[in-house]
Amino acid sequence: MVEFTVAGHKNILATHKTTLEFTRDSEVSEAGDCIVGVSSDFDVRELQKLLSVEKVGITLENSAGQFRLQATPNPEFDDEEEMVIRLSEFTSKRTFATHASAAAKDIPRDMVEVMQKGGETKVTIESI
Numbered sequence: 001m002v003e004f005t006v007a008g009h010k011n012i013l014a015t016h017k018t019t020l021e022f023t024r025d026s027e028v029s030e031a032g033d034c035i036v037g038v039s040s041d042f043d044v045r046e047l048q049k050l051l052s053v054e055k056v057g058i059t060l061e062n063s064a065g066q067f068r069l070q071a072t073p074n075p076e077f078d079d080e081e082e083m084v085i086r087l088s089e090f091t092s093k094r095t096f097a098t099h100a101s102a103a104a105k106d107i108p109r110d111m112v113e114v115m116q117k118g119g120e121t122k123v124t125i126e127s128i
Helices: 046-050 107-116
Strands: 001-004 019-023 035-037 054-062 064-071 082-084 095-098 123-128
Touching: 019 123, 035 095, 035 123, 054 107, 064 082, 064 107
Parallel strands: 019 035, 082 095
Antiparallel strands: 001 123, 019 082, 054 064, 054 123, 064 095
16 A cells, blocks of 8 residues: 655646646646646655556545545556556556546545645555
8 A cells, every 4th residue: 555645736626537647746737637636745666566456446535535546557657756547548657547437527526625725635545
């Protein structure tokens, strides 16, 4: 299991239909409608330990509640700055997982409101 936190930001929209993303950047524009957390403290080496499993469960949790999705890890993931989870099978070094069961637009709006107000979200990823 890997846990990390992401901060919220006023420009988080969480409206993208096919992806969601966590970034280490502290600023984001409204054009990044897949970004659901900034100032992420994920450890790429810890995440790479999960790349050989068949499926992962990804849980986002903040003061408004909890949201869970499943995805297939991408063995080629190796990005220190961004972590993208996709519904499609497209991969790049930024793609942590594919064939996800949900995208940014699926996150409950009350959780997104917490993100937009700068609230912290805990992310837990585990083999399932």
